[in-house]
Amino acid sequence: MVISRRWAAFLIGVGVWTWLIWPRFGLAIWKDDRSFAGGSPTSFLWVHALLIAASLVIGTTVGVLGVQAWRAGGPRS
Numbered sequence: 103m104v105i106s107r108r109w110a111a112f113l114i115g116v117g118v119w120t121w122l123i124w125p126r127f128g129l130a131i132w133k134d135d136r137s138f139a140g141g142s143p144t145s146f147l148w149v150h151a152l153l154i155a156a157s158l159v160i161g162t163t164v165g166v167l168g169v170q171a172w173r174a175g176g177p178r179s
Contacts, residue, residue: 105174105175107172110171111168112168113165113167114165114169114172117161117166118165120160120161120162121161121165124157124158124161128151131146131147131151134146
């Protein structure tokens, strides 16, 4: 499969965007009153932690694929 440089840049942007947004969301969830009950993590925290982790893995994968596609594109004509 051949991916254009434009699509490669888009994929890299998605990867960067993921790493800018999700950690901030994670901090907001961590500070939320619903995250802990009696000092123990609640289901609210665990579900959001799983969603954040999955999103970071997917975003990282997309970003890496974008970098590989960019490099495979060679120099621009």
